[in-house]
Amino acid sequence: MTITLYGAALSPFVRKVRVVLAEKGIAYKHDPVSPFAPSEELLAISPLKRIPVLRDESEGPDATLPDSSAICAYLERKYPAMPMYPSQPFAYGRALWLEEYADSDFIGSVGGGLFRAIIVNRLMRKDADHALADDTWANKVPRFLDYFEKELHGRAHYIGDTLTIADIAVASPFVNAAHAGYWPDAQRWPNLVRFLKATHARPSFAACIAEERKAIQGLGVPYAG
Ligand SMILES: N[C@@H](CCC(=O)N[C@@H](CS)C(=O)NCC(=O)O)C(=O)O
CATH class of the missing domain: 1.20.1050.10 (Glutathione S-transferase Yfyf (Class Pi); Chain A, domain 2)
Structure with missing residues (x-):
């Protein structure tokens, strides 16, 4: 499993990413960190101190994306099966x-x-x-x-x-x-x-x-x- 999703489950942005991951059948680890009690790890990878952040170790040790829309767009390109974006x-x-x-x-x-x-x-x-x-x-x-x-x-x-x-x-x-x-x-x-x-x-x-x-x-x- 190379993907880790950081962010508390109650966030609507985290949920958006989790639903895309589930619809596409992509396995991931979930670290439900809160932005109000951020871990050192979250502070290091989220310049806006916000959740979600996605890490994909298959893209390199520092491959992180700190925004739900960037994450979903990335997942679509990397896993095009079950498309979530229209082609027209x-x-x-x-x-x-x-x-x-x-x-x-x-x-x-x-x-x-x-x-x-x-x-x-x-x-x-x-x-x-x-x-x-x-x-x-x-x-x-x-x-x-x-x-x-x-x-x-x-x-x-x-x-x-x-x-x-x-x-x-x-x-x-x-x-x-x-x-x-x-x-x-x-x-x-x-x-x-x-x-x-x-x-x-x-x-x-x-x-x-x-x-x-x-x-x-x-x-x-x-x-x-
Ligand atoms: N544009 C960002 C917004 C993320 C965002 O605002 N997340 C909230 C949680 S729902 C957060 O981390 N808030 C903490 C703060 O603003 O300090 C995205 O789509 O990921």
């Missing part, structure tokens, strides 16, 4: 856009306003900030849900008929929302909810979700997904 040029561009939109603006809202407010605070033995989380869910998140609903055009995947990086990147932060107790209303966002349920039920996502739920079950926050 515009579809490819659209997949990269949806990945970027989910990774930047959307995770910015869900990560800070929901997941940190409820789960990270509790893990750090602080009180959950329900007021912040409720305000984020009610006032900041709906515009993302509207966009994700519209861009599905009633289909099972964002692009074409198969799973792509766009599906994985959009679906991953919703696991964090569900851990924090929030889930989109199926009446208002029916296609999105159908898509999320099907995507999270894939063995690649389901295995991550089960492991994560076990890790935080002691907090007593019911999973909303």
